[in-house]
Amino acid sequence: MKTLICTTPGNFEYGLQAMPALQAGQAIIRIRKIGVCGTDLHAFEGTQPYFNYPRILGHELAGEIVALDAADSSTFRAGELVTVIPYENCGVCIACRNGKPNCCEQIAVLGVHKDGGMVEFLSVPERLLVHGNGLSAEQLALVEPLSVxxxxxxxxxxxxxxxxxxxxxxxxxxxxxxxxxxxxxxxxxxxxxxxxxxxxxxxxxxxxxxxxxxxxxxxxxxxxxxxxxxxxxxxxxxxxxxxxxxxxxxxxxxxxxxxxxxxxxxxxxxxxxxxxxxxxxSRNATREDFEQVIRYIREGKVQPEKYITHRVKFGEVKHTFPSWLDPRNEVIKAIIDI
Structure with a gap:
């Protein structure tokens, strides 16, 4: 499984990882599109405050479900396009108990506190999946930043x-x-x-x-x-x-x-x-925000594609990514296609 690792500020290296094993309560998704966020750019240049190296970046994700925990009674199905709430919360701290999982005391954000989605296959808790509801992979990759x-x-x-x-x-x-x-x-x-x-x-x-x-x-x-x-x-x-x-x-x-x-x-x-x-x-977003954004996209109130100015294949990211830090390239939103 191909992956892209930010090893030190200003440096990417491609690597290989084993296919993740399916665990209880988890789903495995094949990543289709990755949005590049300011957080990714800041991590790459060494100015992201909640960050350690090496790290696999990527938290604006669209993927296809390839495997689900059979023991779960799931509303999801294999082959479905989904996006991911990339903020893994503990569920027991005061913020989680008060309905604010987005600022959990022990929060682990994909691509920041733990390895993220610049990979071919990713294992995530099923509870953090969000139904695509007919949206395209490009649209779903931009649901997270719009939700923020x-x-x-x-x-x-x-x-x-x-x-x-x-x-x-x-x-x-x-x-x-x-x-x-x-x-x-x-x-x-x-x-x-x-x-x-x-x-x-x-x-x-x-x-x-x-x-x-x-x-x-x-x-x-x-x-x-x-x-x-x-x-x-x-x-x-x-x-x-x-x-x-x-x-x-x-x-x-x-x-x-x-x-x-x-x-x-x-x-x-x-x-x-x-x-x-x-x-x-205002930190991160909640499922309520994700669902509101998806509703707005389905209603035509928001058109995420308007924000996309740059597209690149996964194999080209290492060489292209540094150019996105230069304002002269007029990047608003870059999308990586796996």
Whole structure:
């Protein structure tokens, strides 16, 4: 079984693994498509905070079931296309008991804390499979990142008519913009790359875009009639952007961090306090988010294929992957075909 291992920052090696044995409660899936996430890119360059080497990357997955535990009474069947909730949770900690398996104390994310899906065959707990419901493999490979964004929008409690600013027009940020728009918000996108802002406007229908190198606060006051956005969402994972985000938030607003970085979160307490701000993180996603995204795709509200800008065969990843770190290549979402 062919696999691709990130051995050290900046280096991939192809290897071989034995076909996984079928274990109780597990399913074996043949990986068909893998989405490349910012987490994968950060791990490759050595800036992912929850990461050790060597590691097999890959958590945005679409696969075909090839074997199931016969002892289980399963709703799945061999040959079915599925996606995977890649966050293995313990089921007993306080977060799991309170219905928040996405932030389990002992969470093990495929491709981050444990080996992931850049393999031909993968064994996963059947309880983490999600029915494909007629979606294509490409669509299913993008359900996970869309679900991360959906979780952030749900955490923010986005309401129709309010102004929502999303910082960062990468895949997670773009999806957050689209899902906030679907929720009825007036969405404002910021990024330092004009091409990504153009994508937000022309492909996703985001009405307001601001280059982050300009007078962002002034533009926001003009767009919101002086009120500023009642929701600010960070999807940059950039320390400077995250620390500056509080200055763009309306009084009484909610600041949601989907992006993640290694260093300190810091801003003046008076700026935070005077707004009676709500600060929250948004980690991973839940089955509810996965099912919402699949429903939106089936209803035509979201078209995941729009995000795909690059496609590559599994055997070409080692040589192609480093180029996806270069902004000049204008990667929004890359898909690996096995």
């Amino acid at each position: 964004s959906a979780h952030g929008i749900r955490r923010a409690g986005v309401q129709p008519g309010e102004f929502v600013m999303v910082m960062g027009a990468g895949p997670i940020g773009l999806a957050a913009m689209e899902l906030a728009r679907i929720a009825g918000a007036n969405v404002i996108a910021t990024d330092i790359q004009d091409k990504r802002l153009q994508f937000a406007r022309e492909t996703l229908g985001i009405p307001f875009t601001i280059n982050a190198a300009t007078d962002v606060a002034g533009r926001l006051r003009g767009i919101t009639g002086g009120d500023m956005p009642t929701v600010v969402i960070d999807a940059t994972g950039n320390q400077k952007a995250i620390n500056n985000g509080i200055y763009f938030l309306a009084h009484g607003g909610r600041y949601v961090l989907i992006g993640l970085q290694k260093d300190l979160l810091q801003f003046p307490h008076p700026e935070f306090h005077k707004r009676e701000s709500t600060l929250m993180s």
